[in-house]
Amino acid sequence: VQMTQSPSCLAASPGESVSISCKASKNIRNNLVWYQEKPGKANKLLIHSGSTLQSGTPSRFSGSGSGTDFTLTIRSLESEDFAVYYCQQYNEYPLTFGSGTKLEIK
């Protein structure tokens, strides 16, 4: 399953809201996760099952979608949110990731 993530780079200011898209090449039901990558830190699981927040994920993060189209939305950006975000499908093997979205401070 090919995962197409967009945009590859996104600039925003603290307090703004942003959305990241992830499209699957076939139906993956809701078997999608979002991870956050930050330098010097272990990758963090944010959302699983397309829209379920992992324990400890702030409520300003939300996930939506099912089938082939998914979206990660971050409301009221905080400084700690500027990072790289990846989607991953786990509906079938081989597991595949999106190419990543770098969220930068404007």
Place this chain on the structure above:
Amino acid sequence: QVTLKESGPGILQPSQTLSLTCTFSGFSLSTYGMGVGWIRQPSGKGLEWLANIWWDDDKYYNPSLKNRLTISKDTSNNQAFLKITNVDTAHTATYYCARIRATVPLFDYWGQGVMVTVSS
């Protein structure tokens, strides 16, 4: 507290075998539903899944590399291993291990990764 830490050779030459170790704590690979996966990331590029091993010793490999990969575990010592045979410069990357929980192949805890360089 779940932690994972990868270790590897740092640098190796083309055609050699890359051996990686994941040492973890806070869970057991003998527990139903648990697993460990390996993922890699070339510098400046995205993530590529390599292999998973489950509590029951079931294994899954990325078919693009399957003939080169061997995943294994040592339950007693809380370790998982990955070997990649006949490496080339394209295998230069940061290699991560991560925990899988509840039989679903998503990664809920990650190590910080180990950098591996393949160079002659």
